[in-house]
Amino acid sequence: xxxxxxxxxxxxxxxxxxxxxxxxxxxxxxxxxxxxxxxxxxxxxxxxxxxxxxxxxxxxxxxxxxxxxxxxxxxxxxxxxxxxxxxxxxxxxxxxxxxxxxxxxxxxxxxxxxxxxxxxxxxxxxxxxxxxxxxxxxxx
Numbered sequence: 001x002x003x004x005x006x007x008x009x010x011x012x013x014x015x016x017x018x019x020x021x022x023x024x025x026x027x028x029x030x031x032x033x034x035x036x037x038x039x040x041x042x043x044x045x046x047x048x049x050x051x052x053x054x055x056x057x058x059x060x061x062x063x064x065x066x067x068x069x070x071x072x073x074x075x076x077x078x079x080x081x082x083x084x085x086x087x088x089x090x091x092x093x094x095x096x097x098x099x100x101x102x103x104x105x106x107x108x109x110x111x112x113x114x115x116x117x118x119x120x121x122x123x124x125x126x127x128x129x130x131x132x133x134x135x136x137x138x139x140x
Contacts, residue, residue: 010067010103010139018059019069019132020094021107021124022087027052028124031063032132034139039132041125053097060098068100071107071131105135 015035021028026046032039045055070091073083088104095102107127 010101012140014066014101016063016065017067017069017103017132017135018063018065019071019105019128019135020056020090021071021127021131022083022090023124024048024086026124027056028122028126028128029059030125030128030132031065032129032136034136037133037136037139039129039136041122041129044122044124044128053093056094057098060100065100068094068098068102069132069135070094070102070104071127072104074106074108076108103135105131107131107134 016033017031019030019032019039021030025048026044028044029042030039031042042059045052045059047055068091070087072087072091073081075081087107091102091104094100107130
């Protein structure tokens, strides 16, 4: 199967989102709102395993998001690969640990685009911004 499956519509009451660009060593983070349809980069998480989730929990307490967004990478032709599986597992773990709705976004080329735009010196946080803004633009 290529790309992401269709997801349920995002309820209008969900207004604030925390997005993640998952990586094995670093996870980019961005926060944004439906009203402004823009995202702001946050300091990336440089941790794995339980330490990563402790940092995610801190960010959730700080920003109080209504939902989470996770970038899911694919090959250019839309095929899945090892990091697709890892990102989706991370999304499921976020939902399981924090009980918030989690939305997946096809994030092909987000890190490359973030480096080209040089929004922030933290390319992973820049990629998280791109992922979140793509998600926000898709909302009615």
